[in-house]
Amino acid sequence: MQSPTGPSAAAAAAASSSSSSSPPTVSALHLAHVPDGTPVFSCVKCSEVLALQDELVSKAFMGRSGRAYLMNSTINTNLGKREDRKLMTGKHTVADLHCAACNAELGWMYIKAPNGEQRYKEGRYILEEAQIVKENGW
Numbered sequence: 850m851q852s853p854t855g856p857s858a859a860a861a862a863a864a865s866s867s868s869s870s871s872p873p874t875v876s877a878l879h880l881a882h883v884p885d886g887t888p889v890f891s892c893v894k895c896s897e898v899l900a901l902q903d904e905l906v907s908k909a910f911m912g913r914s915g916r917a918y919l920m921n922s923t924i925n926t927n928l929g930k931r932e933d934r935k936l937m938t939g940k941h942t943v944a945d946l947h948c949a950a951c952n953a954e955l956g957w958m959y960i961k962a963p964n965g966e967q968r969y970k971e972g973r974y975i976l977e978e979a980q981i982v983k984e985n986g987w
Protein backbone atom coordinates (compact mmCIF):
# COMPACT_ATOMS: atom_id res chain seq x y z
CA MET A 850 0.00 0.00 0.00
CA GLN A 851 1.54 3.22 -1.15
CA SER A 852 0.23 6.56 -0.07
CA PRO A 853 -0.06 8.91 -3.06
CA THR A 854 1.78 11.66 -1.22
CA GLY A 855 4.74 10.75 0.95
CA PRO A 856 5.90 12.87 3.88
CA SER A 857 8.28 14.87 1.70
CA ALA A 858 5.57 15.71 -0.83
CA ALA A 859 3.24 16.87 1.95
CA ALA A 860 5.94 19.04 3.44
CA ALA A 861 6.68 20.62 0.07
CA ALA A 862 2.99 21.33 -0.47
CA ALA A 863 2.67 22.94 2.95
CA ALA A 864 5.73 25.08 2.35
CA SER A 865 4.58 26.29 -1.07
CA SER A 866 0.98 27.05 -0.11
CA SER A 867 -0.01 29.99 2.04
CA SER A 868 -0.71 29.58 5.74
CA SER A 869 -4.45 29.89 5.07
CA SER A 870 -4.56 26.21 4.12
CA SER A 871 -3.36 25.05 7.50
CA PRO A 872 -5.60 25.12 10.57
CA PRO A 873 -5.17 28.17 12.78
CA THR A 874 -2.90 27.71 15.75
CA VAL A 875 -4.13 28.91 19.11
CA SER A 876 -1.51 31.20 20.51
CA ALA A 877 -0.39 30.06 23.92
CA LEU A 878 0.87 33.56 24.62
CA HIS A 879 -2.55 35.01 24.49
CA LEU A 880 -4.34 34.99 27.77
CA ALA A 881 -8.02 34.22 28.32
CA HIS A 882 -10.30 35.53 25.61
CA VAL A 883 -13.77 36.96 25.85
CA PRO A 884 -16.10 37.39 22.86
CA ASP A 885 -16.06 40.79 21.15
CA GLY A 886 -18.60 43.17 22.60
CA THR A 887 -18.65 41.60 26.05
CA PRO A 888 -18.59 44.33 28.69
CA VAL A 889 -15.32 43.97 30.57
CA PHE A 890 -12.90 45.69 32.87
CA SER A 891 -9.41 46.06 31.43
CA CYS A 892 -6.00 46.95 32.79
CA VAL A 893 -5.46 50.71 32.67
CA LYS A 894 -1.78 50.20 31.82
CA CYS A 895 -1.80 47.44 29.19
CA SER A 896 -5.48 46.97 28.24
CA GLU A 897 -5.49 43.27 29.08
CA VAL A 898 -9.01 42.06 29.95
CA LEU A 899 -9.19 41.49 33.70
CA ALA A 900 -12.82 40.72 34.47
CA LEU A 901 -16.28 40.49 33.00
CA GLN A 902 -18.58 43.27 34.12
CA ASP A 903 -21.20 40.57 34.80
CA GLU A 904 -18.99 39.40 37.65
CA LEU A 905 -19.31 42.68 39.52
CA VAL A 906 -20.70 42.21 43.03
CA SER A 907 -20.44 45.69 44.53
CA LYS A 908 -19.03 49.11 43.73
CA ALA A 909 -19.16 50.22 47.35
CA PHE A 910 -15.64 49.19 48.30
CA MET A 911 -12.53 51.16 49.13
CA GLY A 912 -9.10 50.22 47.81
CA ARG A 913 -5.77 51.77 48.70
CA SER A 914 -6.20 54.50 46.12
CA GLY A 915 -9.90 55.15 46.43
CA ARG A 916 -12.98 53.46 45.09
CA ALA A 917 -12.82 49.77 44.31
CA TYR A 918 -15.07 47.04 42.95
CA LEU A 919 -15.78 43.66 44.47
CA MET A 920 -15.74 40.96 41.78
CA ASN A 921 -16.87 37.32 41.76
CA SER A 922 -13.98 36.41 39.51
CA THR A 923 -11.13 37.86 37.50
CA ILE A 924 -9.16 36.58 34.52
CA ASN A 925 -5.60 37.14 33.39
CA THR A 926 -4.46 37.95 36.89
CA ASN A 927 -1.79 36.58 39.23
CA LEU A 928 -1.89 36.43 42.99
CA GLY A 929 0.94 37.52 45.26
CA LYS A 930 1.72 35.89 48.55
CA ARG A 931 -1.02 35.69 51.12
CA GLU A 932 -0.83 37.87 54.18
CA ASP A 933 -2.97 39.09 57.03
CA ARG A 934 -4.07 42.65 56.61
CA LYS A 935 -6.01 44.91 58.91
CA LEU A 936 -8.83 46.49 56.95
CA MET A 937 -11.65 48.76 58.04
CA THR A 938 -13.85 45.74 58.58
CA GLY A 939 -11.30 43.73 60.58
CA LYS A 940 -8.34 41.43 60.01
CA HIS A 941 -8.53 39.62 56.68
CA THR A 942 -6.23 37.16 54.95
CA VAL A 943 -5.66 38.54 51.49
CA ALA A 944 -3.30 38.18 48.53
CA ASP A 945 -2.31 40.99 46.21
CA LEU A 946 -3.73 40.78 42.71
CA HIS A 947 -1.57 41.63 39.71
CA CYS A 948 -2.19 41.92 35.98
CA ALA A 949 -0.80 38.77 34.34
CA ALA A 950 0.29 40.76 31.29
CA CYS A 951 2.09 43.79 32.79
CA ASN A 952 2.22 42.91 36.50
CA ALA A 953 0.50 46.13 37.58
CA GLU A 954 -1.02 45.92 41.03
CA LEU A 955 -4.79 45.84 40.70
CA GLY A 956 -6.14 45.18 44.16
CA TRP A 957 -6.36 41.97 46.15
CA MET A 958 -8.22 38.73 46.70
CA TYR A 959 -9.99 37.95 49.95
CA ILE A 960 -8.87 34.53 51.14
CA LYS A 961 -10.26 34.65 54.66
CA ALA A 962 -12.61 37.10 56.33
CA PRO A 963 -12.77 37.68 60.11
CA ASN A 964 -16.38 36.73 60.80
CA GLY A 965 -19.66 35.56 59.33
CA GLU A 966 -20.79 39.00 58.33
CA GLN A 967 -17.73 39.50 56.15
CA ARG A 968 -17.48 35.95 54.88
CA TYR A 969 -19.28 36.62 51.59
CA LYS A 970 -16.06 38.31 50.44
CA GLU A 971 -13.98 35.14 50.70
CA GLY A 972 -12.81 33.95 47.31
CA ARG A 973 -13.74 37.28 45.76
CA TYR A 974 -11.56 40.01 44.35
CA ILE A 975 -11.04 43.72 44.79
CA LEU A 976 -10.21 45.69 41.65
CA GLU A 977 -9.23 49.28 42.33
CA GLU A 978 -11.13 51.67 40.12
CA ALA A 979 -7.94 53.64 39.39
CA GLN A 980 -6.27 50.52 37.92
CA ILE A 981 -9.02 49.48 35.50
CA VAL A 982 -11.01 50.84 32.60
CA LYS A 983 -14.53 49.92 31.61
CA GLU A 984 -15.06 48.76 28.07
CA ASN A 985 -18.20 48.29 26.01
CA GLY A 986 -20.95 50.16 27.64
CA TRP A 987 -22.26 51.31 30.96
Ligand SMILES: [Zn+2]
Pocket residue numbers: 892893894895896897948949950951952953
Ligand atom coordinates in the same frame (compact mmCIF):
# COMPACT_ATOMS: atom_id res chain seq x y z
ZN1 LIG B 1 -1.77 45.13 32.66
